Amino acid sequence: xxxxxxxxxxxxxxxxxxxxxxxxxxxxxxxxxxxxxxxxxxxxxxxxxxxxxxxxxxxxxxxxxxxxxxxxxxxxxxxxxxxxxxxxxxxxxxxxxxxxxxxxxxxxxxxxxxxxxxxxxxxxxxxxxxxxxxxxxxxxxxxxxxxxxxxxxxxxxxxx
Numbered sequence: 067x068x069x070x071x072x073x074x075x076x077x078x079x080x081x082x083x084x085x086x087x088x089x090x091x092x093x094x095x096x097x098x099x100x101x102x103x104x105x106x107x108x109x110x111x112x113x114x115x116x117x118x119x120x121x122x123x124x125x126x127x128x129x130x131x132x133x134x135x136x137x138x139x140x141x142x143x144x145x146x147x148x149x150x151x152x153x154x155x156x157x158x159x160x161x162x163x164x165x166x167x168x169x170x171x172x173x174x175x176x177x178x179x180x181x182x183x184x185x186x187x188x189x190x191x192x193x194x195x196x197x198x199x200x201x202x203x204x205x206x207x208x209x210x211x212x213x214x215x216x217x218x219x220x221x222x223x224x225x226x
Contacts, residue, residue: 079132099188117144
């Protein structure tokens with residue numbers, strides 16, 4: 067496999083061009099959840115830009131959040147794609163990631179272990195993810211013993 071990465075670096079989000087065929091809409095709760103992640107953890111993923119066209123291939127929401135908050139520099143990776151390849155990646159990148167199978171036990175352990183003081187929008191996003199994957203976030207209840215130890219009368223040895 068060949069690498070399509072042309073360069074990596076930073077760009078002013080104002081200079082990045084949203085792809086007019088980007089078919090993914092992001093609800094307000096997702097905007098707010100991403101803003102919370104940015105505040106808590108910072109920037110963790112680069113925006114993917116086609117070097118040939120200058121259009122964003124992945125990272126539209128990250129760029130929108132950066133613009134809304136006056137961020138002047140965002141991490142990017144520029145890739146060499148034809149317009150046909152650009153359209154193919156735009157159509158398939160998110161769906162390919164969404165096709166991954168969830169390990170319900172690991173997802174539950176991950177989500178239950180997160181702090182309880184998350185932003186409301188981030189919490190709603192994680193609860194929706196759990197519901198979509200059929201994962202219960204209910205805290206486990208302690209297992210009751212099968213039968214209590216019998217009580218014996220010290221005089222007659224009767225037990226109950």
